[in-house]
Amino acid sequence: MAEALDEYARSLAFAEIALGQIRSLRQLALPRNYEIWYVYATGANPALNKALDETLARKGRLTEIDLSQIYEAHLSQARAVDRIDKVGVHVVDEINDVMLAVGNALGLASSFGDQLATAEARLAAAEDRKQIAALIKELLQSTREMESANRILEDRLRASRDAIHHLQKNLEVIRAETFTDPLTGLGNRKYFDGAVTEAVSVAQIAKQPLSLLLFDIDHFKSFNDNYGHLTGDQVLRLVASALKQAISEQDVIARFGGEEFAVLLPNTAMLQAVGVADTIRRTVMSRELKKKSTGEILGRVTISIGVSALQPGDDINALIERADRCLYAAKRSGRNRVVCERDPEYASELSVQVA
Numbered sequence: 001m002a003e004a005l006d007e008y009a010r011s012l013a014f015a016e017i018a019l020g021q022i023r024s025l026r027q028l029a030l031p032r033n034y035e036i037w038y039v040y041a042t043g044a045n046p047a048l049n050k051a052l053d054e055t056l057a058r059k060g061r062l063t064e065i066d067l068s069q070i071y072e073a074h075l076s077q078a079r080a081v082d083r084i085d086k087v088g089v090h091v092v093d094e095i096n097d098v099m100l101a102v103g104n105a106l107g108l109a110s111s112f113g114d115q116l117a118t119a120e121a122r123l124a125a126a127e128d129r130k131q132i133a134a135l136i137k138e139l140l141q142s143t144r145e146m147e148s149a150n151r152i153l154e155d156r157l158r159a160s161r162d163a164i165h166h167l168q169k170n171l172e173v174i175r176a177e178t179f180t181d182p183l184t185g186l187g188n189r190k191y192f193d194g195a196v197t198e199a200v201s202v203a204q205i206a207k208q209p210l211s212l213l214l215f216d217i218d219h220f221k222s223f224n225d226n227y228g229h230l231t232g233d234q235v236l237r238l239v240a241s242a243l244k245q246a247i248s249e250q251d252v253i254a255r256f257g258g259e260e261f262a263v264l265l266p267n268t269a270m271l272q273a274v275g276v277a278d279t280i281r282r283t284v285m286s287r288e289l290k291k292k293s294t295g296e297i298l299g300r301v302t303i304s305i306g307v308s309a310l311q312p313g314d315d316i317n318a319l320i321e322r323a324d325r326c327l328y329a330a331k332r333s334g335r336n337r338v339v340c341e342r343d344p345e346y347a348s349e350l351s352v353q354v355a
Contacts, residue, residue, distance in 0.1 A: 013041075014038055014041040014042055015038065017037065017038075017040075017041035018034055018037035018038040018040070018041055019034070019037075021037040021040070021041075022034065022037060025061065025062060027062065027064075027067070028064065028229070032067065032068075032071050033067055035071070036048070036052070036067060036070065036071055040052055048070065051070050051073065052070060055070070064224070064229055064232075065258040065259070068258075069257055069258065072181075072188065072189075178190065179191035179194075181254075181255040183233055183236055183237065183255075184236055184237055184239075184240035184255050185240065186240050186243070186244075186253050186254055186255045186261070187252070187253065187254035187255070188254060188255055189254065189255070189256060189257055191254055192252070192254035192256060192262050192264075195252045195254070195264060196212070196252075196262075196264060196316055196319070196320070197316060199252065199264050199266055200310060200314070200315075200316055200319065202266070203266065203267075203310050204310075208266070208267045209267060209268055209269040209270075209309060209310065210264070210265070210266055210267070210268070210309065210310040210319075211264075211265040211268045211269065211270060211272070211273030211307060211308065211309045211310070212262065212263070212264055212265070212273075212307070212308050212309075212310075212319055212320065212323045213262065213263040213265065213273065213276070213277050213280070213305055213306070213307055213323065214256065214260060214261075214262050214305070214306045214308075214320070214323040214324055214326075214327045215260070215261050215262075215263075215277070215280070215281075215303045215304060215305035215306070215327065216259055216260050216261075216303065216304050216327055216331065217235060217236070217239060217259040217301060217302075217303055218301075218302045218303060218304055218331070218335040218336055219335075220232065220235065220258075220259040223235050223298075227291065227298060231289075231291060231298070234289065235259075235289060235301055236255075236259065238284075238287050238289060238301060239261065239284055239301060239303065240255070240261075241287075242280070242283045242284045242286075242287055243261060243263070243280060243283075243284075245283060246276070246279050246280045246283040247263060247265075247276065247280070250266055250267070251263055251264060251265050251266070251276075252264035252266075260327075263276070263277075263280070269309065270307065270309040270340055270341070270342065273307050273309065273340070274307055274338055274340050277305045277307050277338040277340075278338050280303070280305065281302070281303055281305055281336070281337070281338060284301055284302065284303050285300055285301070285302050285303075285336070286300075287300065287301065288300060289301055302335060302336035303336070304327060304330035304331045304335045304336060304337060304338075304339075305326075305327065305330060305337075305338045305339070306322075306323045306324060306325065306326025306327030306328070306329065306330055306338075306339055306340075307323065307326055307338060307339070307340035307341070308320075308322035308323035308326060308340070308341055309340075309341065322341055325346065326339045326340055326341060326343075326345075326346050327339070329343070329345040329346050329348065330345065332345070332348075333345045333348075
């Protein structure tokens with residue numbers, strides 16, 4: 001009883017710390033934010049605590065985008081691992097049950113074989129029809145028992161097959177959720193990290209071109225500040241929808257983080273990639289943003305895009321870093337534009353970085 005009261009008191013203390021953090025930082029009292037600070041208070045996830053402390057030290061505050069990224073990196077992934085572990089336990093249980101059923105069936109089969117061998121000897125020694133009839137009756141009874149055991153085994157194997165198929169579907173769903181950004185339906189950063197590793201490897205082995213687009217929604221913070229986070233979410237979904245429309249099936253798209261998106265263009269050289277990037281830019285700009293609650297037209301969304309191409313000797317970080325510098329060059333030079341490594345704006349950005 002005392003232990004239960006102690007646990008109750010601890011949970012309330014953690015809850016008060018979590019709510020205190022939300023109040024002091026003037027954050028939205030969302031279940032996600034409460035969970036983040038509750039886990040922070042418990043100290044059960046050191047990586048999460050480190051990410052929160054470092055972000056606060058660096059920026060002096062935590063935006064909803066920061067919290068969303070920290071939650072995605074340190075809590076949603078852990079939950080997925082827990083779910084996978086539970087599925088794994090169910091699979092092991094099913095296998096153990098099937099092995100037990102198969103073992104029982106093998107035991108019955110061995111016993112039935114022994115009965116047949118004994119019956120053969122008894123049949124050879126039988127002296128009258130009465131003994132033969134009794135022997136046949138015993139064999140028929142044993143055969144029926146064997147048939148019944150086989151039916152039970154077949155039913156158990158069928159049930160296990162269905163159960164394992166269901167568990168396999170659950171794993172596929174968990175995998176999809178693990179690699180999908182829930183707001184936009186695009187791949188998330190984890191998905192992108194795997195995709196870019198594979199794409200670079202394929203391009204280097206096949207000696208094919210590979211281009212990367214990194215783009216950022218212009219003045220995204222103002223949408224959140226002026227119209228609220230729900231409208232900010234609407235902007236992200238609008239851009240994701242336009243992005244899906246503008247690229248081909250072979251291309252890889254992902255939400256890179258916050259209001260940034262990434263597009264991998266396999267077997268695509270720089271000049272073609274710039275054309276794709278401009279198509280995306282124009283497609284996004286053609287969409288009108290409306291406030292859902294009132295129908296008010298809020299204007300058009302624009303994006304800035306940086307384009308890099310894989311070069312001999314490149315690693316993944318170099319490819320991403322050049323695209324990122326091109327993106328910042330596009331933003332510095334007025335936004336709503338595409339800048340690639342061959343443009344003078346990129347050279348200017350490099351000189352700023354050096355300085």
